[in-house]
Amino acid sequence: MGLGSTPPIDVPDGYRVGPWRVTGPIGSGSWGSVYAAEHRADGTRAAVKFLRTDLLTPGQRGGMEELVAREVRFSLEADHPNLVRTHAAHTVRDPDRPKLDGLTALVMDRAEHNLHELLTAEPGGPLLSAERILEGVAAGLAHLHGRGWVHGDLKPANVLLAYDGSVWLADFGLTAELDGTHAYVPPLGTLDHVPPEWWSERTGAQGTKVRPSADVWAFGVVAHQVLSGGLHPFPGSTARARALAAQAYARGGAPLRLDESVPQAWRELIAACLRPDHGSRSRMDSGQLALRVRELADTGGHPRRRARGRRGRRSRQTAVLLAAAATVLAAATGSGLLPLTGDTGNSPPTDGRSQAPPVSAQNLADRADVPRTLRPHITNTAMRCADEAVTPALIAAILKAESGFDVDAHRVRRGKDGIEVPEHGVAMWTPEVFRDWAKDGDGDGRTDYMNPPDAISTMGSYLCYLARTFREHGMTADIQSLMAAAYRTSGKVVRAEGGVPERTREHVGRVRTYLAAYAE
Ligand SMILES: Nc1ncnc2c1ncn2[C@@H]1O[C@H](COP(=O)(O)OP(=O)(O)OP(=O)(O)O)[C@@H](O)[C@H]1O
Numbered sequence: 001m002g003l004g005s006t007p008p009i010d011v012p013d014g015y016r017v018g019p020w021r022v023t024g025p026i027g028s029g030s031w032g033s034v035y036a037a038e039h040r041a042d043g044t045r046a047a048v049k050f051l052r053t054d055l056l057t058p059g060q061r062g063g064m065e066e067l068v069a070r071e072v073r074f075s076l077e078a079d080h081p082n083l084v085r086t087h088a089a090h091t092v093r094d095p096d097r098p099k100l101d102g103l104t105a106l107v108m109d110r111a112e113h114n115l116h117e118l119l120t121a122e123p124g125g126p127l128l129s130a131e132r133i134l135e136g137v138a139a140g141l142a143h144l145h146g147r148g149w150v151h152g153d154l155k156p157a158n159v160l161l162a163y164d165g166s167v168w169l170a171d172f173g174l175t176a177e178l179d180g181t182h183a184y185v186p187p188l189g190t191l192d193h194v195p196p197e198w199w200s201e202r203t204g205a206q207g208t209k210v211r212p213s214a215d216v217w218a219f220g221v222v223a224h225q226v227l228s229g230g231l232h233p234f235p236g237s238t239a240r241a242r243a244l245a246a247q248a249y250a251r252g253g254a255p256l257r258l259d260e261s262v263p264q265a266w267r268e269l270i271a272a273c274l275r276p277d278h279g280s281r282s283r284m285d286s287g288q289l290a291l292r293v294r295e296l297a298d299t300g301g302h303p304r305r306r307a308r309g310r311r312g313r314r315s316r317q318t319a320v321l322l323a324a325a326a327t328v329l330a331a332a333t334g335s336g337l338l339p340l341t342g343d344t345g346n347s348p349p350t351d352g353r354s355q356a357p358p359v360s361a362q363n364l365a366d367r368a369d370v371p372r373t374l375r376p377h378i379t380n381t382a383m384r385c386a387d388e389a390v391t392p393a394l395i396a397a398i399l400k401a402e403s404g405f406d407v408d409a410h411r412v413r414r415g416k417d418g419i420e421v422p423e424h425g426v427a428m429w430t431p432e433v434f435r436d437w438a439k440d441g442d443g444d445g446r447t448d449y450m451n452p453p454d455a456i457s458t459m460g461s462y463l464c465y466l467a468r469t470f471r472e473h474g475m476t477a478d479i480q481s482l483m484a485a486a487y488r489t490s491g492k493v494v495r496a497e498g499g500v501p502e503r504t505r506e507h508v509g510r511v512r513t514y515l516a517a518y519a520e
Pocket residue numbers: 001002026027028029030031032033034047049084108109110111112113114157158160170171320323326
């Protein structure tokens with residue numbers, strides 16, 4: 001269970017949390033680190049999840065504190081055989097260990113594996129207990145929805161499997177309570193499991209809108225993965241490609257093709273969960289879903305074992321959108337840093353000639369030093385452009401080279417003809433140019449180049465335009481360098497010069513270095 005990863009929160013063996021004693025690390029996620037523990041009196045096994053909000057900037061801390069508060073609240077209130085049981089939430093008070101002092105510790109029942117690990121460990125065929133696992137997941141979901149909650153982050157890594165075969169949904173950091181038909185959560189999620197409409201919902205001040213139908217979609221994806229030995233229902237070798245394929249399907253541009261190794265009755269159920277839009281999907285009540293899953297689990301429709309890799313690559317379930325919290329925590333604790341980390345200015349490139357990876361491999365790596373708060377805007381922006389060259393890693397690389405992710409950046413640049421050009425904000429917009437392209441990235445009804453969601457989404461729309469015009473002019477070789485150069489000068493200048501202008505070479509070299517470092 002992720003034992004190999006170095007937990008960003010270092011808790012020594014034997015450490016005491018209330019009546020519990022830590023016995024060793026289990027793994028780390030976006031919001032904290034989980035340790036095995038046992039009760040000091042009777043040796044009862046437990047898992048303790050340490051959640052932190054320290055070492056973040058004040059701006060980031062607010063968002064993180066909200067996630068921790070959600071996780072604590074829903075964990076303590078969750079009460080169902082298919083939801084992980086949380087015994088207590090402690091606040092660690094330990095002035096002698098400043099790194100632990102003030103952390104929140106959730107003490108839970110301890111599982112043996114998570115479903116992601118099981119899918120990875122048993123490639124190529126359905127899990128022996130596949131139907132029982134799905135039955136537990138569906139029952140847990142039905143209970144959550146019945147209470148008026150949305151889980152918000154259903155994926156194999158958040159399904160825990162216990163020694164006695166119990167199945168528990170876990171990780172309530174994105175769980176939300178419905179207010180009418182929907183709830184709002186921070187714009188986080190996992191590329192492979194968010195529904196198509198997630199990409200077009202505007203993120204307002206309250207967060208992104210979620211509805212129970214988003215969990216139903218995620219259940220459809222998980223069911224397909226579990227019953228096919230790990231295959232995602234949408235084709236693509238990266239999470240981004242699969243998300244784009246899901247969107248193409250939702251727009252009616254591609255049929256749903258479920259793997260034939262999944263029995264017909266299950267395929268029908270999965271297809272119902274994967275109906276393309278929220279409206280048609282919401283006809284499926286999760287109580288009915290749970291009953292149907294139980295029926296299928298009881299009456300068979302047993303999946304046939306299949307040869308590995310028949311339909312291409314296995315899915316990767318690790319691409320966490322704005323799991324950037326992990327990056328922030330990793331950066332804060334000094335683990336998993338890029339050589340570029342810690343620098344909020346434009347550091348000189350380590351190698352201006354870095355080769356950019358293929359665009360299909362340009363998701364934003366968890367290890368990249370991109371601020372957690374900016375990640376969802378970067379990824380959403382990239383997803384909204386149909387041109388494959390506009391990738392999350394490219395947007396992040398240009399932002400890094402332009403402002404070093406400084407949302408308050410200001411500078412005056414001297415243009416080619418000696419005129420001073422003021423530039424502001426994380427995307428270094430010149431106010432007059434911004435006015436022509438302005439997009440309202442956070443849906444607050446205003447456009448402001450100092451507001452990162454607006455600045456980034458405007459940048460995406462401009463890059464998308466640049467990509468289109470370069471292609472129209474047959475300028476497709478190293479189009480991302482052309483875009484980086486044009487963002488510094490203009491599309492017109494780059495087209496007129498027939499390539500990257502000499503005076504932007506160094507800047508473009510920096511962008512390429514960051515791009516190579518950020519892509520996964
Ligand atoms: N109650 C538990 N018993 C045993 N292992 C657990 C328990 N809760 C979490 N874990 C494991 O601890 C590790 C970290 O879990 P955590 O919930 O922090 O992150 P995650 O779900 O893997 O990732 P993310 O939060 O980024 O989605 C995972 O391997 C998870 O399976």
